[in-house]
Amino acid sequence: MRRKLAAGNWKMNGTRAALAEVDTLGAPKGPSEVLICPPATLIAAAAGRVDGIAVGGQDCHAAEKGAHTGDVSASMLADAGATHVILGHSERRADHGETDAAVRAKTEAAWAAGLVAIVCVGETLAQREAGETLDVIGAQLDGSVPDGATAATTVIAYEPVWAIGTGKVPTNDQIAEVHDAMRERLKNRFGAESDGMRLLYGGSVKGSNAAEIFAVSNVDGALVGGASLKAADFGPIVEALDAAS
C-alpha cells in the first residue's frame, strides 16, 4: 500500500564531480522510489539526470521570496527540478536553532510550492536515557507537521540524533516502538489518511544492516546520509528495500 522510499541526504558534501555517482546508481530497477538530496548547488544538474531518480532539497525558507540573504525558497527548489525537500533535520535544528514552529512553516511553504516534505524528528541520547523518547517524538510530530498533511505531501523520517553518523543503530525493538507510536499518533490526528504516510528510519543505515531495518514494523524506507554518497554503498540499500517491498 505504501511505496517504499530510499532517500539519500548528501548533506554538505559533493561538487559537480559527485554527480557521476548518480549516473552509476542508474535508473531504479525495483519498485522502490529513489530520491537523492544533494547540496542546493547541484539540484538543477542532478534533476532529470537519471530516469526514475527524484531530486530534493535539504532545507527551504518559509517565505517564497524576499530579503533573506543566503536562503533558498521552496519554489526555487521546485524551479530547479526538486520534487521533495528534507525539513527539520536534527543538524538544522541544532546548527540553526530551528524550532518545531519553524519546521511547520517551512513544511507549509514546501507544500505550496508542490514539494513533498520529509519532516525529520528524533531524540538525543540524553532524552532517550531519560526515558523521554516517545514524548519528544510525539511533541516534534505535533509541532512540526502542519494540519492538512496528506500521504501525498508528507513523509516522516525518524532519525535518533545519537545514531546519525555514529555507526550506532537502535535495536529493532527500539525502532519498532517509535515507528508504531508515530503511526498511532498520526492516525489520531489525520485519520485514515495516515495509513498512506511513509515513515522512514535514518541513522547509520548501511548495506549490511538495511535488510534487518526494513523488516521492522512501520518502516517504509530510509533516509541515508554517509552511505548515500557512493553508488556502491547506496545501491545495495535500494536493493534491500526493493526486496522488502
Ligand code: 13P
Ligand atoms: P548517516 O546515515 O550518515 O548516519 O546520516 C543519517 C542522516 O542524518 C540522514 O539524514
